[in-house]
Amino acid sequence: xxxxYGKLLEYSAKEQIEDPYxxxxxxxxxxxxxxxxxxxxxxxxxxTMLLSMKHSRFIFDLELESNIIPDNDIYARxxxxxxxxxxxxxxxxxxxxxxTAFLAQYSTMLNFTKEAQESxxxxxxxxxxxxxxxxxxxxxxxxxxGKNVVDHRQSFAHVDWIQDYSKHINIGxxxxxxxxxxxxxxxxxxxxxxxxxKQLKVIPIDTKVVIDLRIGEKELFLIEHEAxxxxxxxxxxxxxxxxxxxxxxxxIVRVEDVEHLTFEECDCNDWKKCISIEQIAGxxxxxxxTGVAERLKAWTKEAGFVAHQxxxxxxxxxxxxxxxxxxDNNYIVVFYENPMDRISxxxxxxxxxxxLIKSPRKIQSPLIVKKGICKIPFLNSRLFVSSFPTGMxxxxxxxxxxxxxxxxxxxxxxxxxxxxxxxxxxxxxxALYESGFEIEEFTIxxxxxxxxxxxxxTAEQFYENYLRQIGRMDNFANSGSLDYFExxxxxxxxxxxxxxxxxxVGQLSVKIKFKTPLVEAWKPIYMVVxxxxxxxxxxxxxxxxxxxxVRSGVKRAREVDTRPLDEDIPKRKDD
Numbered sequence: 001x002x003x004x005y006g007k008l009l010e011y012s013a014k015e016q017i018e019d020p021y022x023x024x025x026x027x028x029x030x031x032x033x034x035x036x037x038x039x040x041x042x043x044x045x046x047x048t049m050l051l052s053m054k055h056s057r058f059i060f061d062l063e064l065e066s067n068i069i070p071d072n073d074i075y076a077r078x079x080x081x082x083x084x085x086x087x088x089x090x091x092x093x094x095x096x097x098x099x100t101a102f103l104a105q106y107s108t109m110l111n112f113t114k115e116a117q118e119s120x121x122x123x124x125x126x127x128x129x130x131x132x133x134x135x136x137x138x139x140x141x142x143x144x145x146g147k148n149v150v151d152h153r154q155s156f157a158h159v160d161w162i163q164d165y166s167k168h169i170n171i172g173x174x175x176x177x178x179x180x181x182x183x184x185x186x187x188x189x190x191x192x193x194x195x196x197x198k199q200l201k202v203i204p205i206d207t208k209v210v211i212d213l214r215i216g217e218k219e220l221f222l223i224e225h226e227a228x229x230x231x232x233x234x235x236x237x238x239x240x241x242x243x244x245x246x247x248x249x250x251x252i253v254r255v256e257d258v259e260h261l262t263f264e265e266c267d268c269n270d271w272k273k274c275i276s277i278e279q280i281a282g283x284x285x286x287x288x289x290t291g292v293a294e295r296l297k298a299w300t301k302e303a304g305f306v307a308h309q310x311x312x313x314x315x316x317x318x319x320x321x322x323x324x325x326x327x328d329n330n331y332i333v334v335f336y337e338n339p340m341d342r343i344s345x346x347x348x349x350x351x352x353x354x355x356l357i358k359s360p361r362k363i364q365s366p367l368i369v370k371k372g373i374c375k376i377p378f379l380n381s382r383l384f385v386s387s388f389p390t391g392m393x394x395x396x397x398x399x400x401x402x403x404x405x406x407x408x409x410x411x412x413x414x415x416x417x418x419x420x421x422x423x424x425x426x427x428x429x430x431a432l433y434e435s436g437f438e439i440e441e442f443t444i445x446x447x448x449x450x451x452x453x454x455x456x457x458t459a460e461q462f463y464e465n466y467l468r469q470i471g472r473m474d475n476f477a478n479s480g481s482l483d484y485f486e487x488x489x490x491x492x493x494x495x496x497x498x499x500x501x502x503x504x505v506g507q508l509s510v511k512i513k514f515k516t517p518l519v520e521a522w523k524p525i526y527m528v529v530x531x532x533x534x535x536x537x538x539x540x541x542x543x544x545x546x547x548x549x550v551r552s553g554v555k556r557a558r559e560v561d562t563r564p565l566d567e568d569i570p571k572r573k574d575d
Contacts, residue, residue: 104428250316
């Protein structure tokens with residue numbers, strides 16, 4: 001397996017750790033709910049060592065035929081729901097596929113350096129930093145590998161040829177040819193997309209941590225980039241599949257078209273390839289002429305010749321190379337139909353890689369409240385989606401009310417893009433000036449008063465804010481920033497940090513003025529990142545989640561929904 005996931009330089013740390021697992025003990029935990037291919041439950045080990053959620057990972061194996069590739073955000077998009085509980089108390093975030101996809105995208109864009117964004121399979125579980133639709137990706141060249149998207153993603157996989165006993169190539173006369181299909185096998189390591197797993201502080205000994213994970217529909221995170229998969233057969237069998245009858249599940253390619261206007265020009269009887277034939281002039285007895293072979297016999301006789309056009313076709317094939325990349329003439333590769341709806345059993349060995357540490361550094365120790373009780377601050381990210389109806393130019397969207405959050409991230413999409421339900425439409429692609437949704441003015445307000453230098457009226461002002469929020473305003477040309485045009489066309493977001501406005505309390509909102517009245521509805525998409533505390537009482541083996549309240553200005557226990565994963569938990573509605 002290829003485990004070169006690259007290195008992630010995090011914006012918060014501003015330093016690169018050569019060995020992020022040094023001093024840690026790794027414990028693999030399989031799912032506690034076998035028998036259900038889409039639901040997993042993991043319980044972190046309660047040992048005599050402290051648990052680091054920051055360094056813990058999900059590990060899974062992915063096996064796909066050659067005509068299927070994983071989405072760039074496969075790990076984010078495949079999560080239908082994720083729940084984490086500490087001492088049987090559910091800890092806030094209940095992510096779905098769209099929420100985790102945007103969280104992964106924002107984590108990428110807010111990284112400090114371009115090198116981190118472009119790292120191959122870095123710890124966000126992505127192949128590259130692109131955010132494009134499938135049609136665009138097929139013509140895209142990954143800058144740092146020089147490969148197209150399909151070859152680039154498949155280059156991270158181990159290749160194996162596996163005999164498929166459920167399929168065969170039909171050559172007529174009740175004869176079949178077996179084949180081996182080309183399989184790409186990835187081993188993926190990805191972080192746990194939860195605020196508790198994104199902070200450095202460790203979980204105390206004797207604390208029960210349970211993670212419930214539900215996988216979504218495969219169409220959301222797997223892409224069928226062509227209709228046929230690579231299949232290996234023996235060279236001695238190749239002649240049998242090409243003439244006179246071809247299995248319709250094999251891919252056929254056209255060689256050339258030839259016209260035969262006179263009997264002297266016709267050499268159809270000498271061809272040994274798959275062909276189709278159509279009449280150009282003359283007449284023929286269609287009741288007798290039923291198929292290609294019959295038409296050849298009827299139309300090519302000297303006495304009853306019919307002018308015709310012949311299309312020469314053949315089975316698509318490629319040379320076969322072994323594992324050492326040596327040409328092997330004993331086999332040849334053909335291409336066999338493999339639709340997405342027949343793909344199954346592609347995810348293997350889903351595990352939790354729990355990382356334990358004996359002696360944490362000071363920055364990793366939980367904050368002591370009193371004897372036996374500690375708290376762990378964490379950032380809780382929640383995605384909200386609203387809707388701007390048609391017919392107007394000016395809209396206002398409230399983001400939060402009360403104490404300002406640590407951060408808010410705003411973007412938007414057309415209704416058409418937002419409602420797309422397949423992996424070929426990138427769910428996180430956003431354009432600042434998409435046709436019909438050109439933004440003329442954008443203002444951030446607290447209690448109806450503009451802040452942060454807004455309103456912004458140009459793309460340069462949006463980009464300048466982006467650079468400032470990721471700490472790169474000191475050098476516009478620095479490679480740490482996203483390319484300007486990439487930001488405008490594919491990765492438009494408005495990040496807003498509010499730690500310096502900690503004294504402000506009230507309604508946080510944005511006001512958007514479009515260039516023309518909206519003809520199609522527009523979906524404001526925004527993530528609110530608030531600061532919360534997980535308080536753990538070790539002697540009582542209990543826990544609670546605390547958040548700031550505006551009225552008292554102190555931390556207060558919030559009501560925590562502790563229902564299990566199997567119960568329906570309603571989505572949070574927009575304010």
